[in-house]
Amino acid sequence: xxxxxxxxxxxxxxxxxxxxxxxxxxxxxxxxxxxxxxxxxxxxxxxxxxxxxxxxxxxxxxxxxxxxxxxxxxxxxxxxxxxxxxxxxxxxxxxxxxxxxxxxxxxxxxxxxxxxxxxxxxxxxxxxxxxxxxxxxxxxxxxxxxxxxxxxxxxxxxxxxxxxxxxxxxxxxxxxxxxxxxxxxxxxxxxxxxxxxxxxxxxxxxxxxxxxxxxxxxxxxxxxxxxxxxxxxxxxxxxxxxxxxxxxxxxxxxxxxxxxxxxxxxxxxxxxxxxxxxxxxxxxxxxxxxx
Numbered sequence: 001x002x003x004x005x006x007x008x009x010x011x012x013x014x015x016x017x018x019x020x021x022x023x024x025x026x027x028x029x030x031x032x033x034x035x036x037x038x039x040x041x042x043x044x045x046x047x048x049x050x051x052x053x054x055x056x057x058x059x060x061x062x063x064x065x066x067x068x069x070x071x072x073x074x075x076x077x078x079x080x081x082x083x084x085x086x087x088x089x090x091x092x093x094x095x096x097x098x099x100x101x102x103x104x105x106x107x108x109x110x111x112x113x114x115x116x117x118x119x120x121x122x123x124x125x126x127x128x129x130x131x132x133x134x135x136x137x138x139x140x141x142x143x144x145x146x147x148x149x150x151x152x153x154x155x156x157x158x159x160x161x162x163x164x165x166x167x168x169x170x171x172x173x174x175x176x177x178x179x180x181x182x183x184x185x186x187x188x189x190x191x192x193x194x195x196x197x198x199x200x201x202x203x204x205x206x207x208x209x210x211x212x213x214x215x216x217x218x219x220x221x222x223x224x225x226x227x228x229x230x231x232x233x234x235x236x237x238x239x240x241x242x243x244x245x246x247x248x249x250x251x252x253x254x255x256x257x258x259x260x261x262x263x264x265x266x267x268x269x270x271x272x273x274x275x276x277x278x279x280x281x282x283x284x285x286x287x288x289x290x291x
Contacts, residue, residue: 011068011070019090019270021059023090035105060083064083082281085277089273107123108125110126111129113131114167125219128218132167132169139165139236140164159180160180160229162230163179173248215252218248221249
């Protein structure tokens with residue numbers, strides 16, 4: 001006979017524990033390895049998306065799937081689907097939390113000139129009161145990569161344009177600006193070349209007209225794979241910028257962190273996610289053979 005208390009104990013409480021445990025364990029793990037100790041300098045897109053996306057899959061498919069199998073499913077397809085639903089529901093707040101984690105981990109350090117940034121090797125965000133850019137010595141590097149989407153049978157061509165140059169009076173502190181666009185690779189070669197030329201011209205014009213004084217702050221590039229496009233751009237101008245060089249990316253978005261607002265947002269998200277999971281499993285009974 002179906003008892004909600006049994007399902008609460010065997011299904012819902014473990015899910016809540018898994019949701020909360022994954023949230024705190026991943027954020028603490030990243031805080032230590034990436035922010036505090038700096039042992040693992042992966043690209044931001046890996047820390048912010050791919051790792052938190054797959055992180056919950058490990059405990060779900062090793063431990064929690066056995067508990068989900070206690071439910072009596074009418075179709076095997078649903079039995080295979082619910083673990084993936086759980087992984088998605090748990091990974092979603094992990095991904096969203098990474099932006100707030102970044103803001104909580106690092107304050108914006110205000111410096112008078114770029115050279116002072118070297119006094120803060122552990123910090124990543126800086127507001128520079130006085131600086132100039134040597135735009136005449138700005139270098140650029142263009143990369144065209146093909147991204148094949150096999151599921152749809154079509155191709156996308158992604159083009160990247162990276163600018164890099166020196167801050168005035170600095171030999172090892174550089175700024176970097178990134179532009180990108182996506183092209184339809186199915187079009188004729190001549191048409192695609194025209195679109196590439198338009199993108200390059202528009203990006204160069206936007207860079208030339210850009211007033212860098214209006215940016216809110218600069219972000220220091222940490223991961224070597226993120227530095228590489230700007231180092232390649234500098235190499236195109238015969239500037240040998242080593243991996244120890246500082247590369248700063250201008251940012252416009254606000255860096256303000258509101259703990260109270262974040263707790264409220266994640267509380268609402270938790271209620272919504274648990275409600276979705278509850279609706280998916282409420283009508284499934286605990287199998288009599290496993291009671």
